[in-house]
Amino acid sequence: MNIPFLGLRHDKSGHDKSGHGETSPGEGGHGRSGDPVLPADPESIAALLSECELLRSQAAGAGVRLDDTPASLEALDQMVPRWRDDAEVLPWLGNDAGLYLGTVVVRTVPGAAWEIRPDGEPVVRLASGREVEVVGPGRDWAASGVPELSQLYAEVAED
Incomplete structure (x- = not known):
C-alpha cells in the first residue's frame, strides 16, 4: 500500500x-x-485505517472473509473469541475491530467519513454531523463480545 x-x-x-x-x-x-x-487525502486515511491486519488474520484463520460489508460484521460476531486468553493480543485486536467497524461504516453509509481528532483518535463523522467513536466499542467487543459489531453498525446506519 x-x-x-x-x-x-x-x-x-x-x-x-x-x-x-x-x-x-x-x-x-x-x-x-x-x-x-x-x-x-481522505482516501489515504481510509486506506491506512482499513488495514486491520491482526483482525483480518484472526478472521481468515476462522474461515471468515472480511469484505468490508455489514454481513462481515455479523460473521465476526459469530467467531469463537480465542484471542481473549491472550492479554497481549486482546487490546490490538480490539483496536482493529473498532477500525474495521469504522471502515464498514465509511464504505457503506452515505456521507460517512473518517476524522482524526487532535488527540489522534480516529472517529467516524456521519452526514448528520454526529461523531461516532469506534475504537472503544471495538475493544469492548474484543474483550466481552458486547456490544456486537453488527448491532453497532445498525445503530449508526440508522442515523
Missing part, C-alpha cells in the same frame, strides 16, 4: 533524512514541531 505520509524520517530540525528538505503540512510526514501530519 502506498501511503505518502509513512516512511519519511526527520531529524530534530524538521528536515527529512533523505535530503529532500522540510515537509509542509499538506505533504505528509512531520511538520516543524515533529508531530505527525496526516495527509489531506
Whole structure:
C-alpha cells in the first residue's frame, strides 16, 4: 500500500533524512514541531485505517472473509473469541475491530467519513454531523463480545 505520509524520517530540525528538505503540512510526514501530519487525502486515511491486519488474520484463520460489508460484521460476531486468553493480543485486536467497524461504516453509509481528532483518535463523522467513536466499542467487543459489531453498525446506519 502506498501511503505518502509513512516512511519519511526527520531529524530534530524538521528536515527529512533523505535530503529532500522540510515537509509542509499538506505533504505528509512531520511538520516543524515533529508531530505527525496526516495527509489531506481522505482516501489515504481510509486506506491506512482499513488495514486491520491482526483482525483480518484472526478472521481468515476462522474461515471468515472480511469484505468490508455489514454481513462481515455479523460473521465476526459469530467467531469463537480465542484471542481473549491472550492479554497481549486482546487490546490490538480490539483496536482493529473498532477500525474495521469504522471502515464498514465509511464504505457503506452515505456521507460517512473518517476524522482524526487532535488527540489522534480516529472517529467516524456521519452526514448528520454526529461523531461516532469506534475504537472503544471495538475493544469492548474484543474483550466481552458486547456490544456486537453488527448491532453497532445498525445503530449508526440508522442515523
